[in-house]
Amino acid sequence: MKAVAKLFVFVLCLECLFAETPIIGGIFDYDDMDSKAALLASAKRFEFAASIKDVSRRGAILETSELVCQLAQEGVIGIIDGTSGRSTEHVQAICDVLELPLIVLQHNDLYTRNWSLINLYPSPTAFNMVLEKLIAAKNWHNFTIIYEKGHSMIKAQDLLKLSNPIEKEAVSVRELSGDDYREVLINAKHSGYVNFVVDCPSNKIEEVLLQAQQVDLMADEHSYIFITPDLFSVDLARYRYGGVNMTGFRLTNIQKDEELWDFTARYNEETGYSLDPENMKTKILLIHDAVKMFSKALSKVAATAASLNCELYESWTYGSSIFNFMKTNKVQGLTRSLLFDGFGQRTNVVFDILELTPAGNQTIGTWSNNELVISRPIVSNAEIAEETIMKNKTFKVLISKTGPYAFVKESSQKLEGNDRYEGFTIDLIEKIADILGFSYEFEVETDYGTLDPVTKKWDGMVLKLREEKADFAICDFTITAERQSGIDFSTPFMSLGVGILYKEPSKQPPEMFQFMAVFSDEVWYNMVLVQSALGVVMIFVGRISHKEWQNPVPCVEQPEELSNQFSLANSVWLIIGSVMQQGSEIAPIALAPRVITSVWWFFTMVIVASYVGTLVAFLTIEKNVMPFQTIEELYAHKSISYGCKSKGSTKQFFQDSSNPIYQKMYEKMRRKGWLVQDNDIGVDLVENSTYAFFMESTSIEYVTERHCDLLQIGGLLDSKSYGIGMKKGSPYKFLIDGALIKLKETGEIQKLKDIWWKEKRGGGKCGEQRKDDDQQLGMKHMMGPYVVLGVGCCIGIVISTLDMLWGVFKRSVKYKTTFKYELIEELKFAIKFNGDIKPVKRPPKMSGSVEALAEEEAKDEVRSLRSIRSSDTNKTHHSHRSRHSSSSLSVAFARRRDYS
Structure with missing residues (x-):
């Protein structure tokens, strides 16, 4: 028994494995490519195979009948008829004999109640009911019915009953024929009617609207009701602001139907279109619903397909069961509930009533269960204000x-x-x-x-x-x-725009010799050159000015020689004293040196004032040393990582940029994982690591108001808007x-x-003034002058030491003593730090006569006097008279006598 059971299960598995995919047949006009694509997309969605037959020309009855027989022989489970007109009657007759379910997608004026088919298009009864209620709600007392030639106007025939001459209510009828409707529309305009009910195929809507606009029938006073559910699938933008009121119907619920969005995506993939759900034609949606009905029926009726022969008048065993299930059971499709009466007509339809007004496209009501529910009061166009489209909505x-x-x-x-x-x-x-x-x-x-x-x-x-x-x-x-x-x-x-957020580098204190940076190197070089040249000029002018040649010994009325104070040392000392604002004991006597000195003092005043005024800023301002200034420098920098958000327009900017540097930066960011999930992570990385973050400038502005150690570097990389x-x-x-x-x-x-x-959330934090302590000059600012002072003192000590050693050497030679002895005596006198008089060194013993001794002493006195005279001349200060005084000489003679 177990073996038999296993064999039975195996046979069932094989049967399921090799079971053929159900086939749905479709008959369409040869140029109806959209409908064919819709059937293919729907068949894939519900796991069917589709067999599509093309009718080479419209109204080819014999050809259509032959195609139906071909589909029957292929073993289809049903046929979807996408043609219309007289050929549908023959298709229905053949399917009735073969008992193949037939679904049609458009209203047929030839339809009779003995036809055995299902029509997914809303029935004329449904349209008549909703139109009558809608016209009553709009309070139209007269209007014109405009219909396309070839239709029996059956969907609007009940509106003719509304005409009542006694109550001054009238309905007129106009037929559109050919391709030029303007003459008919002009006649309708001259009738004085401003309200129109339009019954035309969906492919004629745009032409009707365009020609109506050309004859000035699309103004504020005009209102239209279009019977076709495809009115709002076409682009009505050009009529939106013209003031015309257009009302139409929609079978789908775009906002809440996810299946509609899925089918739209499949249809776009099949056709290569990029349509939105609101642009899908009703016929396309009905094809989806037809396939879905077959799918629901097969899930309830266990049926197997069979190949049928029209010539033998064979019938499909399961055809009537599937047909009856589809006609009697409710299926929820893209066009909402699919319910049919006993004749396969769709009378219980759900419509959304939409209007295109000066305020835009809006839903004004719903037709459901043969009742019209108005969600917004219907008012005249003149009373429709622009804000009503959003007023009181959520x-x-x-x-x-x-x-x-x-x-x-x-x-x-x-x-x-x-x-x-x-x-x-x-x-x-x-x-x-x-x-x-x-x-x-x-x-x-x-x-x-x-x-x-x-x-x-x-x-x-x-x-x-x-x-x-x-x-x-x-x-x-x-x-x-x-x-x-x-x-x-x-x-x-x-x-x-996109900017670069980076951590503000620590402020660098002024360099040790920052005070030298007040002037450029060129200015310093020129000042040295000017002072050297001026020294030469002063020496020359002083030598050619006779007043500058003075008697070195005033007590001698007829001196044998004259002295001049403008030596190289004195001239340089005068110039340096002026620059340092200290003056000197050198005072010009003649007019020419005084003029030159005055001009030099003015020059030094300007230079010193400029230097002092700029020096404060140079010492107090601590400059930031940025590691990069531009994005190119950042790209070239080896030790700084950079990135942006992993999703968003900033990443897209780098990804789509034509700049090769930006492209390489994006590849590097992506490869090294430098992209971040959000801005907060990027800001944190900037603060705590060596990381530059590409961020939108408004966000950078917000961050830098709260993170004082962050700043934007460089300009914006692009320009965009929110x-x-x-x-x-x-x-x-x-x-x-x-x-x-x-x-x-x-x-x-x-x-x-x-x-x-x-202001809010910590804003303005980084705009606060610095504390007073931050403006004080610390030792780091003044280290340079201290170093200059120390170096200058050291140089002076070295020079004085050399001068002392040279003097010690001369005395040791003069007095024939040892260098060591003279050095020790000199140091003993120097380290006592008292007394301002130094005795002249005398040799301890001298051999010879008294006359020789007196002669040697006289020579010493003369040499000493000359030294004193020279010293007194060099000490000339502010008053010229002091240089002619003999008091210093008298003191010198007295001291020598005292020493002797």
Whole structure:
């Protein structure tokens, strides 16, 4: 028994393994490529195979019948008829004989109740009911029915009953024929009627609208109701602001139907289109629903396909069961509930009633269960103000918790709803809502949205806006070309660019000889040259000025020689004393030296004043030494890493840049893992490591107001803007734009920026004044002058030591003593530090006569007098008279006599 059971299971597995995929047949016109693609996409979605037959020309009845038989022979489980007109009657007849389920997608004026098929297109009964209720709600007393030639106007025939001449209610009818409708439309215009009901195929909508506009039938006073559910699948932007009111129907629920978005993606993949769900034609959606009905039926009816022969009048055993299941069971499709009456007609339909008004595209009501529910009062176009489109509505707004645009509010109490958040964009949307009169609720989304290059699918905020899971996105949402291909943006509310955030390097104290940097090297060199040249000039002028030649011994009336004070040493001393603002004992006597000296004093006054005035800034200002100034220098730097956010416009800027350096930097960032998840991580890396962070300038401005050790280096790498994101073709865009422009003009946006950047949440912290202690000069600032003083003193000591040694040497030779003896005697006198009179050294003994001794002493006296005279001449100070006094000589003679 076990072996038999195993064999039975094995056979079942083989049967399941080799079971053929069910086939759905489709008959379409040869040029109806969109419908064929829809069937292929739907068949893949529900795991069917699709057999598609092309009708070479419209109305080819025999050819269509032959194609039906071919499909039956292939063993299809049902047929979807995408043609219309008389050929459908023959297709239905053959399918009725073969008992093959038949689904049609369009209304057929030839339809009779004995046809055995299912029609997914709303029935004329449904259209008549909703039109009658809608016209009553609009309070139209007269209107014109415009229909395309070739239709029996069956979908609007009940409207003719509304005409009542007694109550001054009239209905007129106009037929559109050919390709030029302008004559018919002009006649309709001359009738004086301003309300129109239009029944035309979906492929004729744009032509009808265009020609109506050309004959001036699209003004404020005109209103239209289009019977086709495809009105809002075409681009109506050019008529939106013309003032015309257009009403139409929609079978789908775009906002809440995820299956619709999935099918749209599959259809776009199959066709290569990039359509949005609202642009999908009704026929395409009905093909999906037809395949879904077959899928639901096969899941309930255990049926196997069979090859049928039209010539033998064979019938499919399971055909009637599947047909009855589809006709009697409710299936939820893209066009909502699929319910049929006993004749396979779809009478219980759910419609959204939409209007295109001066305020934009908006839903005004719903048709469900044969009842019209108006959600917004129907008013005349003249009474429709622009703000009514957003007035008293509630919108979902996406935000991102990125400072300062949005924060979680700090509170000791538990907050709910919108009260949980605060920030720049929170205040901005509040002001916009006050202007336009709407309400909103926030939803946090961290991912702004990027397009996957492989799957071509969006994520983040962009995806939610496209799927209408949210109405607006307001944050640091950068307007990029890629995002604009998927959504719309408002006018920018903030302009910015990418900058480099880096840690401020520690301030470098002035160098030891920073005071020398007050003047350039060229100025210092020229000053030395000028002083040297001036010394030569002073010597020359002093030598040619006769007043500068003075009697060295005033008591001698007829001196044998004259002396001049302008030696090289004296001239240089005069010049240096002037520069140092100390003066000197050298005073010019003649006019020419005095003029030159005066001009030199003026020159030194200007130089010294300039030097002193600039010296303070040079000593107190501590300069930053930046490791790089430009992005090129950063790229060349080997020890500094850099990065940006792993998602967002900044990364996209480097990735898409045509600059080879930017491309290499992006590759290096990606390869080394320097990209970060959010700005906070990047700021932390900048503060605590050797890391440069590419960040949007507004965010850098915010960060540097709170992190005083950070700064922006260099200029902006690009220019871009922030905007409010919304879905493509949003009816609210022009209203949001107007509100933003108004806020810009009144300065409200700038006020909000100042509040959130410079005041709240620690703003303005880095703008505080330095403490007074920070302005004091420390030892590090004044080390240079101390070093100069020390070096100068050391040089003076060395020179005086050499001078002393030279004097010791001369005395040892003169008095015939040892050098050591004279050095010890000299040091003994020097280290006593008392007395300002030094006796002249005498030799201890001298041989010879008294006359020789007197002669030697006289020579010493003469040499001493000359030395004293020279010293007295050099000590000439402010008064010239002191140089002619003999007091010093008398003192010298007295001291020598005392010593003797």
